Amino acid sequence: MTRLKDYIRDIPNFPKEGIIFHDITPLLQNAKAFEKAIDEMAELLDGQKIDSLVGIEARGFIFASALAIKLGTGLVIIRKPGKLPYVTINATYNLEYGSDSLEVHRDAVHEGSKVVLVDDLLATGGTGFAAAELIEKLGGEVLGHCFLVELLALNGKEKLSPHQVWSVLKYSA
Numbered sequence: 001m002t003r004l005k006d007y008i009r010d011i012p013n014f015p016k017e018g019i020i021f022h023d024i025t026p027l028l029q030n031a032k033a034f035e036k037a038i039d040e041m042a043e044l045l046d047g048q049k050i051d052s053l054v055g056i057e058a059r060g061f062i063f064a065s066a067l068a069i070k071l072g073t074g075l076v077i078i079r080k081p082g083k084l085p086y087v088t089i090n091a092t093y094n095l096e097y098g099s100d101s102l103e104v105h106r107d108a109v110h111e112g113s114k115v116v117l118v119d120d121l122l123a124t125g126g127t128g129f130a131a132a133e134l135i136e137k138l139g140g141e142v143l144g145h146c147f148l149v150e151l152l153a154l155n156g157k158e159k160l161s162p163h164q165v166w167s168v169l170k171y172s173a
Contacts, residue, residue: 007033038066044166051113052076060119076108093130104134111139121149125159
């Protein structure tokens with residue numbers, strides 16, 4: 001039996017002192033662990049009527065694309081500014097030090113489309129919040145957010161409320 005946490009490497013003091021970085025690359029390097037992660041994410045979404053999954057740059061692309069194939073849904077990508085070739089809309093969000101922005105093609109989601117946003121990790125929720133804002137500006141209905149990892153101590157789930165949050169692995173610190 002594959003225990004997914006066995007494939008997540010903790011790196012202390014990265015990217016700065018006092019942070020424990022949960023590195024998912026060992027999980028991605030192991031086909032069985034990666035497949036199990038996608039299966040567990042799919043199980044969390046069982047019963048949802050989803051038109052598209054939305055992958056958030058960059059690691060969210062990995063999980064959303066594999067999950068979209070598994071669930072038979074469309075795939076939308078949300079990227080950093082200047083990376084998408086067609087006409088986009090933009091959302092800016094605050095970071096611990098400064099701000100950042102995300103963009104999506106203006107025709108990526110249609111009015112009433114039911115979507116789930118997908119990313120590798122939920123920390124403070126700022127990125128997921130901005131991504132949901134973009135989808136809602138386009139008229140899409142955000143059913144919720146699906147993550148491989150959730151860092152409970154940072155309360156990102158609260159920032160994403162009232163949307164549902166599904167996560168496979170939860171870390172308290």
